[in-house]
Amino acid sequence: MEMPAPNPAILARKADLVEKLQSIMPRDAVIHEPAETRAYECDGLTAYKCPPLAVVLPASTQEVSDALRICHEMGVPVVPRGSGTSLAGGALPTEDSVILGVARLNDVLETDYDNRFIRVQTGRTNLSVTGAVEEDGFFYAPDPSSQLACAIAGNIAMNSGGAHCLKYGVTTNNLMGVTMVLMDGTVTEIGGAFLDAEGLDILGLLCGSEGQLGVVTEATLRILHKPEGARPVLMGFNSSEVAGQCVSDIIKAGVLPVAIEFMDRPCIRATEDFAGAGYPDCEALLIVEVEGSDAEIDEQLETIMEIARGHDPVELRQSESEEESKRIWLGRKSAFGAMGQINDYMCLDGTIPVSQLPYVLRRTEELSKDFGLDVANVFHAGDGNMHPLILFDANKPGDLETCEALGAEILKLCVEVGGCLTGEHGVGIEKRDLMLHQYDPADLEIQMAVKDVFDPKWLLNPAKVFPLASSDARRIAAE
Amino acid sequence: MKTLAPASEAELAEIVAKTSEPLRVIGGGTRPIGVPVNAQPLTTSGLSGVELYEPGALTLVVKAGTPVAEVERTLAAEGQRLAFEPMDHRGLLATTGEPTIGGVFAANVSGPRRIQCGAARDFLLGVRFVDGQGQVIRNGGRVMKNVTGYDIVKLMAGSYGTLGVLTELSLKVLPKSHATGTVLIEGLADAQAVRALSRALASPYEVTGAAHLQRGADGTPVTMVRIEGFENSVAYRAGELKKILSAFGEVKIETDPERTSAEWRSVRDVEVFHGRDGDIWRLSVKPSDAPVIVSRLNGAEAVYDWGGGLVWLLVPQSSNATEIRAAVAKTGGHATLIRGNRAAGVFQPLAPAVAALHDGLRARFDPRGILNPGLMGRAA
Numbered sequence: 098m099e100m101p102a103p104n105p106a107i108l109a110r111k112a113d114l115v116e117k118l119q120s121i122m123p124r125d126a127v128i129h130e131p132a133e134t135r136a137y138e139c140d141g142l143t144a145y146k147c148p149p150l151a152v153v154l155p156a157s158t159q160e161v162s163d164a165l166r167i168c169h170e171m172g173v174p175v176v177p178r179g180s181g182t183s184l185a186g187g188a189l190p191t192e193d194s195v196i197l198g199v200a201r202l203n204d205v206l207e208t209d210y211d212n213r214f215i216r217v218q219t220g221r222t223n224l225s226v227t228g229a230v231e232e233d234g235f236f237y238a239p240d241p242s243s244q245l246a247c248a249i250a251g252n253i254a255m256n257s258g259g260a261h262c263l264k265y266g267v268t269t270n271n272l273m274g275v276t277m278v279l280m281d282g283t284v285t286e287i288g289g290a291f292l293d294a295e296g297l298d299i300l301g302l303l304c305g306s307e308g309q310l311g312v313v314t315e316a317t318l319r320i321l322h323k324p325e326g327a328r329p330v331l332m333g334f335n336s337s338e339v340a341g342q343c344v345s346d347i348i349k350a351g352v353l354p355v356a357i358e359f360m361d362r363p364c365i366r367a368t369e370d371f372a373g374a375g376y377p378d379c380e381a382l383l384i385v386e387v388e389g390s391d392a393e394i395d396e397q398l399e400t401i402m403e404i405a406r407g408h409d410p411v412e413l414r415q416s417e418s419e420e421e422s423k424r425i426w427l428g429r430k431s432a433f434g435a436m437g438q439i440n441d442y443m444c445l446d447g448t449i450p451v452s453q454l455p456y457v458l459r460r461t462e463e464l465s466k467d468f469g470l471d472v473a474n475v476f477h478a479g480d481g482n483m484h485p486l487i488l489f490d491a492n493k494p495g496d497l498e499t500c501e502a503l504g505a506e507i508l509k510l511c512v513e514v515g516g517c518l519t520g521e522h523g524v525g526i527e528k529r530d531l532m533l534h535q536y537d538p539a540d541l542e543i544q545m546a547v548k549d550v551f552d553p554k555w556l557l558n559p560a561k562v563f564p565l566a567s568s569d570a571r572r573i574a575a576e
Numbered sequence: 577m578k579t580l581a582p583a584s585e586a587e588l589a590e591i592v593a594k595t596s597e598p599l600r601v602i603g604g605g606t607r608p609i610g611v612p613v614n615a616q617p618l619t620t621s622g623l624s625g626v627e628l629y630e631p632g633a634l635t636l637v638v639k640a641g642t643p644v645a646e647v648e649r650t651l652a653a654e655g656q657r658l659a660f661e662p663m664d665h666r667g668l669l670a671t672t673g674e675p676t677i678g679g680v681f682a683a684n685v686s687g688p689r690r691i692q693c694g695a696a697r698d699f700l701l702g703v704r705f706v707d708g709q710g711q712v713i714r715n716g717g718r719v720m721k722n723v724t725g726y727d728i729v730k731l732m733a734g735s736y737g738t739l740g741v742l743t744e745l746s747l748k749v750l751p752k753s754h755a756t757g758t759v760l761i762e763g764l765a766d767a768q769a770v771r772a773l774s775r776a777l778a779s780p781y782e783v784t785g786a787a788h789l790q791r792g793a794d795g796t797p798v799t800m801v802r803i804e805g806f807e808n809s810v811a812y813r814a815g816e817l818k819k820i821l822s823a824f825g826e827v828k829i830e831t832d833p834e835r836t837s838a839e840w841r842s843v844r845d846v847e848v849f850h851g852r853d854g855d856i857w858r859l860s861v862k863p864s865d866a867p868v869i870v871s872r873l874n875g876a877e878a879v880y881d882w883g884g885g886l887v888w889l890l891v892p893q894s895s896n897a898t899e900i901r902a903a904v905a906k907t908g909g910h911a912t913l914i915r916g917n918r919a920a921g922v923f924q925p926l927a928p929a930v931a932a933l934h935d936g937l938r939a940r941f942d943p944r945g946i947l948n949p950g951l952m953g954r955a956a
């Protein structure tokens with residue numbers, strides 16, 4: 098993956114830049130020694146690394162604004178960073194950029210149960226938002242598997258989802274307001290503790306804009322009361338196609354589970370060794386979860402299990418206890434980790450229409466054979482968000498390249514059947530060069546024109562999302 | 577002026593590319609919201625029809641000029657619906673015509689269920705539109721989860737045709753619920769009512785509607801909470817809500833399908849204000865602020881939806897807009913003049929930095945300023 102060459106004029110002004118940054122925030126909030134900036138050289142896409150020129154860790158919106166203003170005046174690119182768990186290289190720096198990390202902005206500013214919202218600083222982790230309201234029976238719904246580590250800042254920038262977003266939606270559906278600092282240091286407030294923010298839907302635009310439009314420092318998030326209870330059912334099938342058909346039938350039947358998760362055999366085996374969730378050894382596994390009171394759960398699961406029985410399952414088992422439910426989810430949530438223990442892998446994230454599941458799974462298997470690399474599947478089946486994991490050996494010359502080529506083919510397949518390149522991980526650098534498979538040049542042009550409005554000099558996370566050749570003119574004009 | 581009525585997206589694109597006149601974009605013409613635009617009318621009525629419907633994937637692709645009624649019929653045949661429950665503005669605004677699905681999204685129109693499942697914009701998966709230079713642009717797609725590039729889809733929802741003319745929409749649809757129940761309390765004052773609604777919404781019982789009418793059918797105030805789902809589940813949750821809400825007054829439960837559906841249609845379309853004189857405002861505020869704001873405004877009558885977060889106000893004609901906006905600005909939120917003298921401004925004025933972003937976006941999507949010029953203009 099190519100990155101633009103660093104601008105020597107910026108590298109030459111490092112001392113000046115550091116001094117200016119140190120004048121507006123505590124010295125320990127400006128990191129510039131090469132030994133220390135190394136900690137920020139990559140995000141969750143660890144195949145690509147590059148230490149930044151410097152790192153700033155502001156502790157207030159004002160410090161964010163001051164730091165951005167300085168970088169803006171000096172023409173220095175800025176890469177916003179939450180917890181650095183992006184799987185797309187969204188937080189990958191360049192040598193001539195400043196990383197602006199929001200990790201020190203992690204306070205809860207307001208909780209309001211009557212009006213059902215929480216206002217937080219965005220460096221706060223996803224799970225600790227729920228943590229702040231949990232004792233009172235509430236939760237924040239979007240639940241990426243990385244929720245222990247990832248920050249609300251990154252969730253907004255990537256419009257992250259999770260297993261339960263089939264029912265509760267992704268970040269954009271749960272965000273009510275933000276404080277956002279533009280690249281020139283201007284502080285803006287959009288929305289708040291009310292629904293449907295004023296004017297054009299800037300909030301909607303911001304979600305998923307990958308840190309290219311502004312730095313979000315505070316967020317008003319919708320919180321909900323926890324359901325009375327939840328219970329998963331495990332279903333094992335002898336073929337992925339049958340499992341796919343079962344998903345479609347469940348959705349059509351009018352029950353709306355909170356989650357429908359899918360795993361294939363390689364994933365089942367790896368997670369079973371890792372988490373001991375009691376998964377059956379079969380071709381395809383579904384975890385379907387419903388919520389409500391015990392009686393309501395019984396009623397919904399009855400309908401769902403009736404449908405499953407029609408598909409000849411090799412296993413059909415309701416969780417019998419809180420304990421068992423936890424184990425079932427632990428298996429799913431640790432799937433990536435489990436695969437990581439046995440292999441290097443690349444995690445894809447395309448979305449497809451649910452009706453195309455069987456075909457896409459079959460084609461993926463064929464492609465996997467053609468390229469000679471194994472592919473394991475674990476994904477959110479209810480909304481068609483696939484996560485094929487391509488297994489490779491990072492130490493074997495050429496393997497990463499083969500893996501990337503196979504990945505590109507699978508993503509193109511997703512687009513071909515009416516889907517998209519990425520459902521929740523974002524484009525970053527990883528899918529940047531595939532964008533023209535999904536969009537025509539005019540479609541990308543209007544997206545880049547949006548960035549022109551928010552960041553006319555193209556200094557915020559400039560080398561992401563758009564193919565470098567498409568954004569070249571703008572980035573170079575900015576220099 | 578003769579209304580332009582292109583029969584295809586390509587024809588529409590050509591009209592926009594070649595015109596030297598500003599255009600007033602019309603769907604069904606039933607929602608005259610925004611500062612009135614004096615320009616060449618252009619209707620999307622020629623772009624009509626369902627392109628793709630996959631009930632098993634909960635997705636519908638439809639042309640923008642398709643009547644809402646046709647969309648709803650198509651979905652109903654498969655036991656599905658537009659879950660965000662778009663309001664019909666005809667009664668309130670005394671308009672005629674056939675509402676189109678494009679108009680629903682251009683104005684981001686949602687109903688009572690918005691409180692639980694989201695607004696129109698939350699159900700919009702993809703768009704095709706013609707921008708101000710006559711280019712056809714595509715964004716999003718027809719899948720539930722999509723973060724490929726910027727979400728221009730959301731930006732188009734609620735942009736009132738000022739950024740582009742919508743031609744095709746992909747929507748997420750949901751199954752209809754089997755049964756509905758309404759939990760009712762009569763006689764509550766506004767502040768008490770909003771408190772009751774908050775209690776219901778802060779419960780685990782998945783309330784899908786939470787409204788308060790200062791004057792119900794027989795003139796007394798009525799506070800209403802809706803639950804939907806399988807029959808037993810509705811009965812159970814209605815019972816639990818009754819226990820919670822008994823502290824506020826005598827609680828009744830209504831489960832008759834016709835009566836519950838009439839009740840919520842009445843909230844959705846703000847039927848209490850139909851045929852009444854005066855200006856109508858729509859406020860989006862923090863629910864607990866709503867009764868305070870209403871009490872500060874002389875002669876205002878209110879209908880509360882979304883647990884109090886959405887307030888429909890009926891005020892004497894030509895009431896002081898500044899006073900209403902100031903009341904909202906003080907607590908946070910926004911006020912839109914839905915019916916009244918719209919020439920003086922309709923939407924809540926924006927902070928300068930945000931207004932600059934709006935102007936910048938408009939200049940990029942419609943550099944010649946020919947699409948509904950001034951409609952979302954800043955209030956004087």
Ligand SMILES: Cc1cc2nc3c(=O)[nH]c(=O)nc-3n(C[C@H](O)[C@H](O)[C@H](O)COP(=O)(O)OP(=O)(O)OC[C@H]3O[C@@H](n4cnc5c(N)ncnc54)[C@H](O)[C@@H]3O)c2cc1C
Pocket residue numbers: 140141176177178179180181182183184186187188199219240241242243246247248249250251252253254255256257258259260307308309311312313314433434521522558
């Ligand atoms: C094991 C694992 C499992 C995962 N599971 C999921 C999952 O289930 N669902 C899912 O959606 N994702 C998942 N992810 C991906 C990742 O966790 C999400 O994208 C997450 O939202 C990133 O958050 P972060 O705080 O780590 O952001 P970072 O990685 O630090 O940054 C991500 C992007 O956000 C931008 N950004 C950061 N802070 C700001 C800010 N303050 N203002 C503006 N832009 C900013 C960055 O520039 C970058 O483009 C997973 C990742 C891992 C490693």
